[in-house]
Amino acid sequence: MRCQIFRSLCRPRSNRVSDLGCIFYCPSSQRQRLFSTTPRRNVRTTEMTDEQLAAVKIDRERLWKVLHSTCEWGKGERWGDGPTDIGMSRLTLGDADKQARDWFVETTKSLGCKVQIDAMGNIFAVRTGKNEGPPTYAGSHLDTQPTGGRYDGILGVHAGIEALKTMNDLDIETEYDTGVINWTNEEGARFPISMISSGVWAGAFSLENAYKLVEVGGKATQKSELERIGYLGTLEASHKANPIGAHFELHIEQGPILESSGGKIGAVEGAQAYKWFTITVRGRDCHTGTTEFQNRSDAMLTAAKLILHSHNKARADGCLASTGILKLRPGSTNTVPGWVQFSLDIRSREDATLSKLEEALKKDFERIANGEDVSGVNAQGTKGRGCTVEWQLDTDSPATKFYEDCIKCVEESAKSMLGTNAGGQVRRMTSGAGHDSVYTSRHAPTAMIFVPCREGISHNPAEYCSPEDCGNGAQTLLGAMLRYDRYRAEKGA
Amino acid sequence: MRCQIFRSLCRPRSNRVSDLGCIFYCPSSQRQRLFSTTPRRNVRTTEMTDEQLAAVKIDRERLWKVLHSTCEWGKGERWGDGPTDIGMSRLTLGDADKQARDWFVETTKSLGCKVQIDAMGNIFAVRTGKNEGPPTYAGSHLDTQPTGGRYDGILGVHAGIEALKTMNDLDIETEYDTGVINWTNEEGARFPISMISSGVWAGAFSLENAYKLVEVGGKATQKSELERIGYLGTLEASHKANPIGAHFELHIEQGPILESSGGKIGAVEGAQAYKWFTITVRGRDCHTGTTEFQNRSDAMLTAAKLILHSHNKARADGCLASTGILKLRPGSTNTVPGWVQFSLDIRSREDATLSKLEEALKKDFERIANGEDVSGVNAQGTKGRGCTVEWQLDTDSPATKFYEDCIKCVEESAKSMLGTNAGGQVRRMTSGAGHDSVYTSRHAPTAMIFVPCREGISHNPAEYCSPEDCGNGAQTLLGAMLRYDRYRAEKGA
Ligand SMILES: [Zn+2]
Ligand SMILES: [Zn+2]
Numbered sequence: 001m002r003c004q005i006f007r008s009l010c011r012p013r014s015n016r017v018s019d020l021g022c023i024f025y026c027p028s029s030q031r032q033r034l035f036s037t038t039p040r041r042n043v044r045t046t047e048m049t050d051e052q053l054a055a056v057k058i059d060r061e062r063l064w065k066v067l068h069s070t071c072e073w074g075k076g077e078r079w080g081d082g083p084t085d086i087g088m089s090r091l092t093l094g095d096a097d098k099q100a101r102d103w104f105v106e107t108t109k110s111l112g113c114k115v116q117i118d119a120m121g122n123i124f125a126v127r128t129g130k131n132e133g134p135p136t137y138a139g140s141h142l143d144t145q146p147t148g149g150r151y152d153g154i155l156g157v158h159a160g161i162e163a164l165k166t167m168n169d170l171d172i173e174t175e176y177d178t179g180v181i182n183w184t185n186e187e188g189a190r191f192p193i194s195m196i197s198s199g200v201w202a203g204a205f206s207l208e209n210a211y212k213l214v215e216v217g218g219k220a221t222q223k224s225e226l227e228r229i230g231y232l233g234t235l236e237a238s239h240k241a242n243p244i245g246a247h248f249e250l251h252i253e254q255g256p257i258l259e260s261s262g263g264k265i266g267a268v269e270g271a272q273a274y275k276w277f278t279i280t281v282r283g284r285d286c287h288t289g290t291t292e293f294q295n296r297s298d299a300m301l302t303a304a305k306l307i308l309h310s311h312n313k314a315r316a317d318g319c320l321a322s323t324g325i326l327k328l329r330p331g332s333t334n335t336v337p338g339w340v341q342f343s344l345d346i347r348s349r350e351d352a353t354l355s356k357l358e359e360a361l362k363k364d365f366e367r368i369a370n371g372e373d374v375s376g377v378n379a380q381g382t383k384g385r386g387c388t389v390e391w392q393l394d395t396d397s398p399a400t401k402f403y404e405d406c407i408k409c410v411e412e413s414a415k416s417m418l419g420t421n422a423g424g425q426v427r428r429m430t431s432g433a434g435h436d437s438v439y440t441s442r443h444a445p446t447a448m449i450f451v452p453c454r455e456g457i458s459h460n461p462a463e464y465c466s467p468e469d470c471g472n473g474a475q476t477l478l479g480a481m482l483r484y485d486r487y488r489a490e491k492g493a
Numbered sequence: 494m495r496c497q498i499f500r501s502l503c504r505p506r507s508n509r510v511s512d513l514g515c516i517f518y519c520p521s522s523q524r525q526r527l528f529s530t531t532p533r534r535n536v537r538t539t540e541m542t543d544e545q546l547a548a549v550k551i552d553r554e555r556l557w558k559v560l561h562s563t564c565e566w567g568k569g570e571r572w573g574d575g576p577t578d579i580g581m582s583r584l585t586l587g588d589a590d591k592q593a594r595d596w597f598v599e600t601t602k603s604l605g606c607k608v609q610i611d612a613m614g615n616i617f618a619v620r621t622g623k624n625e626g627p628p629t630y631a632g633s634h635l636d637t638q639p640t641g642g643r644y645d646g647i648l649g650v651h652a653g654i655e656a657l658k659t660m661n662d663l664d665i666e667t668e669y670d671t672g673v674i675n676w677t678n679e680e681g682a683r684f685p686i687s688m689i690s691s692g693v694w695a696g697a698f699s700l701e702n703a704y705k706l707v708e709v710g711g712k713a714t715q716k717s718e719l720e721r722i723g724y725l726g727t728l729e730a731s732h733k734a735n736p737i738g739a740h741f742e743l744h745i746e747q748g749p750i751l752e753s754s755g756g757k758i759g760a761v762e763g764a765q766a767y768k769w770f771t772i773t774v775r776g777r778d779c780h781t782g783t784t785e786f787q788n789r790s791d792a793m794l795t796a797a798k799l800i801l802h803s804h805n806k807a808r809a810d811g812c813l814a815s816t817g818i819l820k821l822r823p824g825s826t827n828t829v830p831g832w833v834q835f836s837l838d839i840r841s842r843e844d845a846t847l848s849k850l851e852e853a854l855k856k857d858f859e860r861i862a863n864g865e866d867v868s869g870v871n872a873q874g875t876k877g878r879g880c881t882v883e884w885q886l887d888t889d890s891p892a893t894k895f896y897e898d899c900i901k902c903v904e905e906s907a908k909s910m911l912g913t914n915a916g917g918q919v920r921r922m923t924s925g926a927g928h929d930s931v932y933t934s935r936h937a938p939t940a941m942i943f944v945p946c947r948e949g950i951s952h953n954p955a956e957y958c959s960p961e962d963c964g965n966g967a968q969t970l971l972g973a974m975l976r977y978d979r980y981r982a983e984k985g986a
Pocket of ligand 2: 645646928
């Protein structure tokens with residue numbers, strides 16, 4: 001068999017590389033070695049030609065198989081007939097999350113990684129590179145929403161592990177350490193601040209406050225659960241104590257833009273701004289049968305008006321507004337609730353637009369609760385005795401801009417993979433959702449890779465990313481990490 | 494001391510009657526006896542003149558004191574500085590309800606009553622009368638809303654006990670048995686069908702279905718809790734096995750009409766019709782940050798529109814509409830809920846008006862959920878992918894008309910008590926709320942007595958009925974029961 005690259009006879013070391021030809025094991029390359037018998041590896045990123053780099057390929061089948069095998073832990077609702085047509089319910093720090101974490105640690109250790117756990121339970125698995133310096137990571141999360149899918153977060157972590165496996169298989173020596181991070185409680189579904197753990201790492205939240213977070217509908221705290229499942233690590237959760245050289249995150253788009261435009265890879269330039277509020281409406285409990293509308297202070301009716309108005313106003317301003325949680329008291333069919341609390345999530349690409357929306361809603365909510373008409377929501381009802389509205393800011397995530405050099409590595413990797421079709425299939429995008437990369441970008445060069453997911457559905461059991469798109473994403477991720485490693489060597493950092 | 498009625502010298506038997514003069518103990522009346530030494534009682538209702546009847550007075554202080562002493566069991570939120578300015582949270586069949594029940598049984602037994610408990614835990618305490626025939630009852634309930642007050646239901650039961658105490662004190666012999674009923678789970682707050690137990694008695698619900706009711710937010714059933722607290726009685730819960738001769742229910746108005754019109758006693762002619770529904774809105778969970786409005790099936794936003802529209806439409810039709818319970822899934826700040834369920838309580842004085850409203854809302858809800866505009870609720874928002882709406886009827890209580898003869902006894906009793914002022918202070922009313930009397934009226938002569946409560950507030954810790962109004966109500970209740978007893982004797986039933 002003749003090597004197509006080095007134009008010589010070759011001898012593939014394993015089945016894995018047979019389709020790649022002989023690029024790393026060709027006798028003529030003078031570098032044929034087995035990792036197990038020598039401390040020096042086969043090939044350095046800085047010595048690879050673009051052609052060689054393009055030939056480094058992940059094992060797409062392995063990625064798919066391993067990803068779904070680990071989705072046994074915390075599996076949720078079945079939504080289709082296929083073997084993987086089952087959602088996920090792997091809330092952070094629960095028993096299923098512990099199983100997934102244990103698997104992560106074992107697997108990365110078996111790949112030769114050094115594994116460390118920090119005080120927030122974030123897991124850092126590092127594969128040794130040639131030079132000193134903070135690692136170039138692939139990072140994402142293994143936790144899910146209560147009714148989530150198999151790709152959000154999970155794909156990014158698995159793609160990172162597949163990247164390390166491929167580096168091992170091909171015996172690639174990186175200039176700097178590379179690694180994979182599993183961030184704790186990205187979703188904020190159980191302990192209700194999302195990305196809290198990369199947030200602590202970035203210094204956006206104190207460890208103390210993060211530890212105190214109480215689970216929704218329960219009593220456990222983030223700290224008590226970390227302790228319970230054995231993931232309260234000793235490494236300081238801090239960008240200073242544990243710096244990151246670069247952070248690449250592969251993620252499903254969670255929106256329909258790539259799919260509807262025929263795009264394959266999104267090179268994510270940044271993330272939209274968002275704020276999360278808890279809105280408390282206070283009225284007065286009263287009997288539903290004996291209290292005329294004009295004598296009511298109906299907190300539920302008021303909340304309904306506020307939710308509708310937040311939608312109408314956000315639409316007018318080109319923003320998003322959503323309510324995902326609503327609680328009321330006392331909670332009886334024949335008692336008008338005197339207390340309602342709901343979450344309000346508002347988003348915009350621009351910080352200034354978001355602030356404008358926030359200010360407008362604050363004024364409007366008060367007027368609506370007082371019975372004044374704003375944009376029609378009080379136009380037809382009976383004016384009651386009014387309610388009060390209180391705002392509490394829970395999360396403030398300004399618009400984020402990722403690192404141009406990282407974004408370029410993503411673009412180059414994607415274009416190399418897609419070849420001649422790459423033109424329209426790689427596009428720059430803005431993330432609608434928050435991600436751990438938003439926090440890592442505060443202290444480390446960061447970029448994200450988006451792949452399409454069917455109909456843009458996410459945070460839903462039926463979330464789906466095809467084997468082809470999962471593979472494309474993981475391949476782009478590995479290529480971006482290797483390219484960034486070369487880039488660091490050139491820059492000398 | 495000269496008797497003002499019999500114009501002779503008298504010798505009061507106890508302090509209790511000293512202010513009444515000597516009407517029952519005057520030597521000249523030839524009927525001075527002690528209950529303990531003779532099976533025959535002192536005075537028969539049929540032999541009492543109107544003047545004598547007017548002189549039979551309850552002990553208002555005792556009523557107030559006893560009522561509040563029993564409110565230690567299940568006390569709720571403090572809302573003022575006074576010793577009784579504390580709400581109630583005595584959910585049916587809980588431990589506090591058991592204490593109140595035990596007190597009820599002991600107290601009525603100590604008054605010489607025969608006490609029976611039926612299969613729904615309803616307690617019937619009966620004081621023996623002269624003739625055979627079903628008892629004339631005062632009935633109401635000792636359970637409360639989770640954030641209820643001290644008067645709703647509780648006043649009616651205590652007034653009944655005070656009526657029996659007064660009959661004992663004055664050694665009154667009734668023609669027919671008299672008694673007090675404590676109905677189980679009137680509120681429907683814990684097991685979510687209100688008046689379920691008088692409903693089973695009336696044949697409106699099967700015992701089997703009532704037993705199966707599961708508590709809101711828990712797993713216990715009505716039957717398991719009846720067993721647990723020892724109130725699963727052996728008497729059949731049925732109007733056939735355990736008939737009622739007449740049912741009088743004293744209750745706070747739970748609305749502001751009496752207070753704002755200077756009324757003292759409401760002679761209640763009937764109750765408005767109402768229906769309770771559980772409305773389920775189904776959409777699709779999706780990520781709040783990545784899903785544009787047009788791609789959403791937002792069940793929470795849809796529910797907000799439906800709740801607002803139910804209010805607007807009910808107002809236009811002169812009805813009431815209220816939502817007291819709302820649940821959603823999955824319940825995470827950054828996930829648009831794909832599932833919302835809420836209660837809808839609609840009410841009207843007329844059955845036909847209520848049916849018309851129901852039909853209109855069924856059509857409108859479907860259109861609104863589909864994104865069509867109905868009365869402006871969809872006028873400004875972005876049309877999404879739509880949701881479905883499902884209706885489940887939980888309770889159907891048609892408009893009720895009480896018994897004219899019972900209502901007249903209430904009016905006469907109230908006018909006799911109020912004397913010269915009675916003119917504008919006694920008024921006929923319709924009940925806005927459902928009460929156990931609605932079910933008793935299906936099989937027994939029934940009427941209700943309303944007394945004012947401050948600002949019409951009820952189902953709220955700050956619910957308040959003054960000592961004067963509590964006393965007026967209990968006095969009217971006793972007078973109505975005695976008058977009805979005479980009326981039964983005249984009619985011979
Ligand atoms: Zn994610
Ligand atoms: Zn009541």
